[in-house]
Amino acid sequence: MKRRGSFEDRQRRFRQERAPSRNRKLVFRGLLGIVLALPLIAQHGRYLRESENSAIGDPQAIAAGAKLYANACAGCHGPDGSGGRGPNLVQRTLWHPLSDEAIFNVVRKGVPGADMPPTNLSDEETWNLVAYLHALIGPAAENPAPGDFEAGRKVFWSTEAGCSSCHSIRGEGGHTALDLTNVGDSRPLAVIRESVVDPSKDLFLLGQEAVVVKLKNGQVINGVARNRNNYSLQVVDTNGDLHLLYMLDVAELTISGSSPMPGDYAQRLSEQELQNLLAYLARQTLRPLQARASQEEK
Amino acid sequence: MKRSWLFACLLCASATAQVRYEDILKSPDQDWLTYAGSYRGWRYTPLEEITTENVGSLVSKWVYRVPNSRTLQTSPLVYQGVMYATNSNSVYAIDGATGRLIWQYVDTKVERRTVNRGAAILGDRVYITTADNYLTALDRQTGALLFSKKFADIGKNTSSSAAPFIARDKVIVGSSGGDSGMRGFVAGLSAETGEEVWRTYTVPAEEGDPESETWGSMIGWGGGATWLSGTFDPELNLLYWTTGNPWPDFNPATRPGDNLYTCSLLALDLDTGEMKWHFQFTPHDTHDWDAQSWPVLVDIEWRGRMRKVVLHANRNGFFYMLDRATGEFLRATKLIDNVTWASGIDDSGRPVLIEGKDPTTEGNWVCPSVKGATNWMGPYNPGTGLLYVITLEQCGLYSKSLQDPVPMKNFPGGGATEEGGQVIVRAIDPKTGKRAWEYPMTGVGRMWSGTVSTAGGVVFAGDDDGHLVALDARTGKHL
Numbered sequence: 001m002k003r004r005g006s007f008e009d010r011q012r013r014f015r016q017e018r019a020p021s022r023n024r025k026l027v028f029r030g031l032l033g034i035v036l037a038l039p040l041i042a043q044h045g046r047y048l049r050e051s052e053n054s055a056i057g058d059p060q061a062i063a064a065g066a067k068l069y070a071n072a073c074a075g076c077h078g079p080d081g082s083g084g085r086g087p088n089l090v091q092r093t094l095w096h097p098l099s100d101e102a103i104f105n106v107v108r109k110g111v112p113g114a115d116m117p118p119t120n121l122s123d124e125e126t127w128n129l130v131a132y133l134h135a136l137i138g139p140a141a142e143n144p145a146p147g148d149f150e151a152g153r154k155v156f157w158s159t160e161a162g163c164s165s166c167h168s169i170r171g172e173g174g175h176t177a178l179d180l181t182n183v184g185d186s187r188p189l190a191v192i193r194e195s196v197v198d199p200s201k202d203l204f205l206l207g208q209e210a211v212v213v214k215l216k217n218g219q220v221i222n223g224v225a226r227n228r229n230n231y232s233l234q235v236v237d238t239n240g241d242l243h244l245l246y247m248l249d250v251a252e253l254t255i256s257g258s259s260p261m262p263g264d265y266a267q268r269l270s271e272q273e274l275q276n277l278l279a280y281l282a283r284q285t286l287r288p289l290q291a292r293a294s295q296e297e298k
Numbered sequence: 299m300k301r302s303w304l305f306a307c308l309l310c311a312s313a314t315a316q317v318r319y320e321d322i323l324k325s326p327d328q329d330w331l332t333y334a335g336s337y338r339g340w341r342y343t344p345l346e347e348i349t350t351e352n353v354g355s356l357v358s359k360w361v362y363r364v365p366n367s368r369t370l371q372t373s374p375l376v377y378q379g380v381m382y383a384t385n386s387n388s389v390y391a392i393d394g395a396t397g398r399l400i401w402q403y404v405d406t407k408v409e410r411r412t413v414n415r416g417a418a419i420l421g422d423r424v425y426i427t428t429a430d431n432y433l434t435a436l437d438r439q440t441g442a443l444l445f446s447k448k449f450a451d452i453g454k455n456t457s458s459s460a461a462p463f464i465a466r467d468k469v470i471v472g473s474s475g476g477d478s479g480m481r482g483f484v485a486g487l488s489a490e491t492g493e494e495v496w497r498t499y500t501v502p503a504e505e506g507d508p509e510s511e512t513w514g515s516m517i518g519w520g521g522g523a524t525w526l527s528g529t530f531d532p533e534l535n536l537l538y539w540t541t542g543n544p545w546p547d548f549n550p551a552t553r554p555g556d557n558l559y560t561c562s563l564l565a566l567d568l569d570t571g572e573m574k575w576h577f578q579f580t581p582h583d584t585h586d587w588d589a590q591s592w593p594v595l596v597d598i599e600w601r602g603r604m605r606k607v608v609l610h611a612n613r614n615g616f617f618y619m620l621d622r623a624t625g626e627f628l629r630a631t632k633l634i635d636n637v638t639w640a641s642g643i644d645d646s647g648r649p650v651l652i653e654g655k656d657p658t659t660e661g662n663w664v665c666p667s668v669k670g671a672t673n674w675m676g677p678y679n680p681g682t683g684l685l686y687v688i689t690l691e692q693c694g695l696y697s698k699s700l701q702d703p704v705p706m707k708n709f710p711g712g713g714a715t716e717e718g719g720q721v722i723v724r725a726i727d728p729k730t731g732k733r734a735w736e737y738p739m740t741g742v743g744r745m746w747s748g749t750v751s752t753a754g755g756v757v758f759a760g761d762d763d764g765h766l767v768a769l770d771a772r773t774g775k776h777l
Contacts (some may be wrong), residue, residue, distance in 0.1 A: 170443060181444030182443065218457075232395075234398065240440075242439045244379050244396075286406070286443060
């Protein structure tokens with residue numbers, strides 16, 4: 001059943017739903033939400049609180065929102081949310097994450113004093129847009145991804161694409177690149193797409209900088225910097241071994257500006273193959289989503 | 299100095315080091331590879347740099363804030379400079395020298411959270427159990443998931459909070475949830491694949507099962523949770539695992555009899571899970587006195603000959619010594635001063651009950667309180683030959699509810715209060731079972747931390763104000 005009232009109705013309901021009878025459940029869910037969201041915030045600014053509006057997660061609403069977005073928003077925020085004249089909506093590492101209701105308000109009222117104008121969309125249209133943004137920003141696994149899961153699996157494990165010679169999923173595959181077991185639950189689809197077609201972007205944020213570390217004792221370590229700051233450095237070398245270093249002991253640190261991953265997947269894969277690969281990756285979660293995946297294919 | 303040690307580690311790390319069973323056997327040295335530090339359950343480190351002379355000048359070097367610390371009951375593992383701390387459904391790998399996070403693993407799709415007591419490590423893998431009973435293996439260098447395999451059904455009210463325990467090629471896991479009706483077990487899983495090799499239940503499932511005559515009408519929901527990891531004697535090939543309270547906790551009407559094997563110590567064969575012997579500390583418990591406290595393994599002289607014994611400070615207020623090969627009861631002494639439910643332990647190891655100490659509908663004043671005389675912390679120091687136990691002198695009002703018990707409804711059959719109370723660190727001489735010294739902690743008696751002792755002659759504990767307290771292991775002097 002779809003529940004669509006005015007925004008004020010929903011606000012009222014929202015408040016009522018936080019009445020004492022449901023408090024415990026909500027507090028628990030809130031706590032759970034915060035806990036679950038924490039690691040994700042660090043990656044892409046996930047919502048702290050999910051809306052109960054029925055548009056959220058509804059494929060039709062998302063599709064309608066996508067049309068609105070392409071016409072009205074993409075000009076400033078980029079066709080895939082990656083920003084332009086307006087801010088990047090997907091990689092929001094420094095942003096305070098917004099709830100669906102807050103996004104609704106921003107869309108409706110705009111940002112006074114900035115270039116973001118108010119809109120006169122109906123409630124339903126605005127929620128469709130919020131649903132699309134939610135899907136765009138939220139983990140890929142939470143939304144239906146276009147493309148064929150099974151065909152995507154074949155692409156991932158094929159020698160032609162070669163993904164699995166460096167990346168692992170559930171312990172299978174190569175270990176020199178990022179493990180992708182949970183990629184669908186930790187990255188929005190747009191970020192996964194970007195990582196495939198433009199792998200050298202945002203390496204610092206992803207903990208994927210290729211480094212060469214020369215120590216003062218002469219030792220040289222080649223690997224990937226999991227973390228680095230002015231004081232310490234943690235590197236997984238090409239053998240898969242972890243090195244814990246103080247910057248005091250480092251004579252020279254060279255950070256590669258580009259990823260060791262080939263940058264030509266946009267050419268190497270057809271658009272269909274890419275879509276299928278993304279459908280496969282989008283459903284890689286710690287708890288397998290196979291059942292859901294096969295349902296969607298039917 | 300610390301840095302040169304780190305460099306030494308770097309060099310050994312490049313040989314693609316793996317944690318072997320033999321390393322855990324030898325542990326701890328610089329590493330801490332299993333929950334209690336060693337298979338013997340000593341919580342003792344042979345490191346000597348911190349001594350009674352210099353411990354007073356310790357300062358904190360870094361603090362890493364693990365999210366949601368309310369459920370934090372972890373004992374971090376340490377291997378080659380990396381500390382592995384756990385919380386519910388999560389692991390944090392922290393650089394031990396700097397306190398920086400290397401990787402974190404957070405399973406966001408688990409519908410339940412519980413407390414979590416730690417991880418296990420073997421080969422290149424770090425193991426945890428999730429609150430919904432999956433054994434999860436991670437790559438220790440990157441935190442990448444290798445497998446996650448379900449070993450119990452959360453729908454049957456079983457959860458998991460104990461640190462998994464590695465012995466040879468197996469991961470031993472326990473079960474939690476004993477205060478609302480469940481069937482406790484210990485299971486041996488393959489460390490390689492997570493497949494179950496054996497499972498030993500702690501309580502019967504139905505009429506006719508072994509020990510079912512020690513139960514009444516709620517058979518199958520008896521509890522006997524195994525929420526703490528155990529200890530292991532590699533020569534006898536026996537695991538020592540303790541079991542929790544029978545259910546309903548405070549109203550025993552549905553469970554006349556001893557309620558085996560709750561509130562017990564079990565000796566299980568590592569290869570088959572077969573129960574070689576059991577010893578029940580509190581038959582027909584009505585005060586929620588789980589037997590969860592370290593089965594500490596030591597070899598000591600007893601009546602003229604060396605004996606392999608297991609020491610156990612129990613919540614019920616007594617300190618036990620058993621032969622760990624046979625389960626033979628050797629001795630029990632009073633752990634705390636104020637015990638009002640039993641006048642002592644008889645020659646067979648059974649408590650000598652004082653009449654009228656079960657919970658009543660009006661409430662019945664009994665010592666020790668529901669928190670017990672101690673909990674799962676109690677390390678042994680081979681240097682001093684003493685065991686250091688956090689004890690609690692506290693009484694409480696135990697009340698019984700007449701409501702019919704319904705399993706899985708978080709219904710313990712009554713309740714209990716904890717009033718006043720004084721926490722005292724006590725050093726016990728295993729040779730005599732008597733106290734060598736005691737140190738009353740400051741504060742209101744609510745702390746319930748563990749203790750660790752060192753070859754430098756120091757015992758560490760925590761106090762009510764959140765301070766780390768260091769005591770002289772020989773004398774109990776505050777340092």
